[in-house]
Amino acid sequence: MSFDLIIKNGLVILDSGEVNTDVAVKDGKIAAIGNDLHCADEVVDASGLIVSPGMVDVHVHITEPGGVRADWEGYVTGTKACAKGGVTTIVEMPLNQLPATTNKDSIRAKFAAGNKKLHVDVASYGGLVPYNLNGGIQELDQEGVAAYKCFMATCGDPTIKGDFANVTDYELYEGMKQIAKTGKLLCIHAENATITDGLGKAAKARGEYTLAQYVASRPVFTEVEAIRRAIFFAKLTGCRIHICHVACPEGVEEVIKARAEGVDVTCETCVHYLYFTTDELDAIGMTSKCSPPIRDLKAQEGLWRYVFSGAAITAVSDHSPCTPELKDKTNAFDAWGGIAGVQNNVDILFDEGVQKRGLSLKKFADLIAKNPAERFNLASKGEIAVGKDADIILIAPETPYVIEAENLEYRNKISPYVGRTVNAQITKTFLRGNMVYSQDTGVINTAKGLFIRR
Template identity: 75%
Template sequence: ITDILGQQAKARGESKLSQYVATRPVFTEVEAIRRAIFFAKQTGCPIHICHVACPEGVEEVIKARQEGVNVTCETCIHYLYFTTDNLDAIGPIAKCSPPIRDQQAQDGLWKYLFAGHIITAVSDHSPCTYDLKNKTNAFDAWGGISGVQNNVDIFFDEAVQKRGMSLKQFADIIAKNPAERYNLPTKGSIQVGKDADLIFIKPHSHYVLKEQDLEYRNKFSPYVGRQIGAQVVQTLLRGKTIYQIDSGIDSTPRGTFIRR
């Protein structure tokens, strides 16, 4: 459906990112979620719906859970931060699918996040080289957001500082809930025997994100130029400091594969 709508829009000469959004209407996202839930219900397979961009999609998950289906869902930070009205000014750097929707959709996502129906908010980090984004026609650009570096500070600012989310719920959303859902027993909470994965956040510490601040190989993000109201000042991975605000990222690779 979205392919045909996109082809028709391009044939009409449409090229803006907001016009791209119109070719990905809410019902197409909801239909895909319904189909996935249907197969989960038939097979008994646990399922997690990733990057839900509309409250109507969350409502399908709520309904299915009430019917006994083992289903959960997540949204992304960019759906909680940007709206369609922002997109044409930013350009294809903010293109993703499902697309960033309007203010009413965003308000609905925040409501369901606070209510616990959305269990986590993630990056869906999708980097690419700049040439794949630098298109005059948004329909031709790579679809994906580079945002993982600033997810935590932006979410803390938007959820805790601006909307009054409790620190416990904040920690549950970014750590405890996904660790439990994906059965990662050494992750998600501060307990004896678990990995000492810790972040330290300085609240009410405003800064404007610049391209040179990005650690990405391809230094662009829709968050560049935005004022962010909190800063991550230190990050520990399994007890080792891997980032400090004054010295930056530790260049020693420390990632390990976790078998579920």
């Protein structure tokens, strides 16, 4: 057989473990794995490199169509950052676009906005909001969303028409009953809205303003309580759930207990929770503000334990950028809460997990690719295996570089990772066998990505 591409001489991460072998691609699919593969239109020498499945980041915000948020992040810039960072598939959140993705018309507007602009493949979330309980959930299912998303924490701007909104307990319960019938996941931002809002208001009234004081206004119990409540409703309704961006080990422990009781629940953490700690935040500045907040070193160490055990199935970016003026605040309670980080998921996880902590390459690939692809039923993604999409990245280990703002592909080149040294680099990214990024040439201008509909 003649192949379109052969990647030779690399250390390839397979489901059985890593092996020095070759990978051949035909018509966008992995066609063969083995030594002495020959006859291809293109041959890439991966000597000295790790050949890994591309990352499946199941928590990314793109703000298009944007309305008054049109300057936050677009499909071109956001997906170019993914390609450069070794992320080959994202599941895109149903906010902060305008209108939010809550029904047939809004998701079709999103598909139109991204047409011919995608540099990686994009699956979509549909929202669960107070105003789409009368048919919107079913419309989104018919349009092919991969999963649903809701907020138990306060979100959205009620003065902006079509913006996202958080749910009450009744709306969460009713939405879970409807989503259960689709068989798809409901992904949940779990923080107690009443308590976090009250604590934040009281802290600001006392004159508190630092990021450390903001973190203290969202204590661990406000996250754990909401996770427990979501799990209880899932038991009642039979809804499959996934807890987003868990920032504390106690939250993961609630998921472990529920799974032991037979509840269909999983959770993720974020790269920034595994990298930063509270005592760094005020030195970094408002680019590090997020919700749930970045917690202390003890919490970080606990999260790493659950990454190693697999209880936290993936570590996502929660890439949630905004314009610089929304971060340029002196009071942490006034700054936008969101971190721009999708371009540095893979290299940081490889450096911090594999190189510094001894995470196996197999567990690394499971963390970034296989686990999220399986949980979100993205059947052609997540592994280097015959028949899967040839979404492949080449990683150069032990190659330090400094993250610089000018090298970020984001529309707004701000990130808490700027200035940090990372000891690994993505050298090439292939999407369905097409090279979409190379260190030598940068991100390829031709948009090869597709929307994925389930």
